[in-house]
Each structure stands twice: as structure tokens, then as C-alpha cells.
Amino acid sequence: HEDESIEETGFLEVRSIVQRFNEILGRMQTLEDSRQEFVSNVSHELKTPMTSMKVLADSLIQQGDQVPAELYREFMQDIVAEIDRENVIISDLLSLVKLDKKAAQLQITTVSINELLEIIMKRLKPLALQRNIELIFESFRPVTAEIDEVKLSLGLTNLIENGIKYNKDDGWIRVTLNADHKYFYVKVADSGVGIPEDCQDQVFDRFYRVDKARSRDTGGTGLGLAITKSVVSLHNGEIKLYSKVGEGTTFTLRVPLKYKG
């Protein structure tokens, strides 16, 4: 009897090892699939401005000396705009890649989150003013936390900038800061177009855009929220969103006050 039970235990062990192995293989395949999808998305995104530039330049070459000065200038401006866009995509990509390098060597210092948010909002004010959007900051208490100032600032900037980009003229954005003994909380609420429920999970994916045309018009790359999510998780924090189409969107962030590796 003893022999049988040893045999049975061995069999079960082998089976569970095989199961684990299959699980790991499955996970590796998923990783490989998402890596391939990322590379194909990157190529596509980088190719789009390149194709426009080529068409514009080709058409100038074909028309030779016949091109009226006005048209020539217009085409050149379009080419420069495409180069600018290419640069935005590349710099967003570089940010993402740097964040991806696990634990991304965070430069942790103790920072006043109130001041950090005030600086970000001051920087974004001219953008908001262009469309008469009101930027409101509400803080329930002074908060200092151990964070990577540059990276968190990038993540928060993306959220507030989105609040402006996807808002309506004369709208508002309300940034609220609060804390308890363990975490600080930042809420970024806007009076914008909102995000349909079936897209809400995907907006954090790389290159995902609800409305491609609108996002492109506003200079969007579809990488902003992926960067923000990455920054927040490097700080062991959490990000969530609540949104209703036509009413607005609220992002909430929860980040530990003390950084623990």
C-alpha cells in the first residue's frame, strides 16, 4: 500500500510540474505576442508621418520650379509639422522604454506634492487658456512624499494635459490632493467628452486611442496613459478611472507616502 501511495504522490507531482511548465510557456507566448504587437504598432505609428513627408516632398520635386512660393511654404510647413509629430512619438517611446527597465532606477527624494502639482498646473495654464478652460487646484492638506519627482511629474502632466485636450471650450479641470497616514490621493476630474464604458479598460494600453482623429489633432500618440500607469506602478501605486460620455472623466491616483523598493 505504501508503495502505491508513493507512486501516486510522484505522479501528482509530475502532473503539477507539467501544469506549471505549460502555464509558464503560455505566459511566455503572451509576452511574445504583446512584444510583437508593440513593435508592429511602433512601426506603424512612425511610418505614418514618414509617408506624409514623402508624399509632400515628392510632389515638390515633381513640380520643380513651377511651384508657387506660397504653396512651397505651405508644403514645407506641413513637412515640419510631421517632423514635430515624429519627434513627439519618439520622445514618448523613449520615456516608455526607460520606464520599462524594471524598477527603472527611481531617483527617490522627499517632495512637496502640493508644490509639484502647482508647478505642473502653472506650466499647463497657457494650453488651458487657449480654450478658456478653468484649472482648479484643491488641497486638503500639505503633503510630502518619497517619489521620483521627474517621473511622477510626467505621469501627472499627462493626466492634466488629457483633461485639457479632451475637454470642451469653457470647460474645467479640478485637481484634488488628499492624504491619510499611508497614501496620498490625486484626483483629476474634467468636464470633457468622457470615455465610453467599453473603452475604459483599454485606454491604458500603448497606442490605444478612443477617437484616433481627435487624438491626432490634439497631438496625441496614445502613449500618455501607458506612461502614467507605468510611473504609478513603479511607485507601487494604483490608478483608476470613472467616466461618463458627454459628462467628463475622473482619474484617481493612490500612491504610498513612503517608497519601499
Ligand code: ADP
Ligand atoms: P493620447 O496621446 O491619444 O492622448 P493617452 O494614452 O493619453 O493618448 O490616452 C488614450 C486615449 O484615451 C485618448 O486618445 C483619448 O481617446 C482617451 N482619453 C484619455 N484621457 C481622456 C480624458 N480625460 N477624457 C476623455 N478621453 C480621454
